[in-house]
Amino acid sequence: MAAVSEAVDGDVEGRIREVMAGVFELSPAEIGPQTSKDTVERWDSLQQLTLVISLEEEFGIQLSDEETASLLNYPLIVAVISDRIGTGVQ
């Protein structure tokens, strides 16, 4: 079972990396725990909205205003999206 849920988690992270790579014009491999608004030059506040809209479309979810204004780094994005679509680590 652990292997299955890892595969699902990995897939979610892969999709998030793809979305972020598209929004910030990076390669998915460049995106990891260190990726945040402070380390990515193109990550200004309007680009944050582009990112949120793209994540909402990719995962078929709606993020709240507080989430929209808070998801400013990769680990937090992974945690919130995983939690939302039900693949969060139990």
Place this chain on the structure above:
Amino acid sequence: MAEPTGATHLDDLAAYLAARYPIFGDVVDRGFAAFGTPWANEFEATLATMFAKPEALSLAASGYASFALDLMRRQVRFERERTYPAKTYEEAAREVYHDEAYMTSEYLPGLLLSHYLWPHHYRQARFFDSAFVAEMRVAQASHFIEVGCGTGFYSRRLLQQLPDIRGVGYEISPASKAFTEGQVAAFGFADRYEVLLQDIADRDMASTQWLVCVEVLEHLEDPVAFLRLLRASLAPGGKAFITAALNAPHVDHIYLYVQSAEVEAQLEAAGFTLEQTFVGVAHPPRAPGLPVPLVAAYIVA
């Protein structure tokens, strides 16, 4: 939700935003860096007067954040599509001006705070003070009208700076009327001002020497027809302060102005003579060729 009680309301506003909406965590610092102590004092007085209690200030902070985030979402789409989504005036009125809960919790506090937190908004207010209010003072103006007073920010500024002036606001939104009345009363000017719930297209408004109309044109299907009504109410020798928002896809903006020359042409078509102009940008273009929100303000005779 309320908690922080730092030294000032401004500190608390910054703390509420930083805690719940980190993307806006630095807006107060940036305002101070750009405009300094006069800005901070004026903003503090507004917050302390209108949102004295922590709960009220905390709600205003959330209202501002939701208002700004909604606009930013629309801005992303606007950068791509370059048009405002089709909407009639009736639809905007129903969805926005007559939605009391939305107006009161989000739109009006959001707009009020934006007059301080958005550099182009604050610069426009300073232009109003230095170019329009100053002339009213010299002319010993005794009366003004504001059409579409919204939050009441501009009417209150006039009442504050000209201690003998009396004014009337025209509004179609009951929530805007109540918010403006609340602001004017909180500052102690209720005996010099009243708000009439009336669409000037339906019934003639009074005549005045001094007219103010801030960010209403882009809410209309036919701004020139509206401007002609404003022109007709201006007494001989009178002056008006009229502004428009450009490239700003707010939920209730239905008439898209791309360049300030379009506003100027409409003012002239309605019979006004241009005297002074202010154009302010919200921020530099994010990439070459992308549209940038602007405000354009005019003093016209």
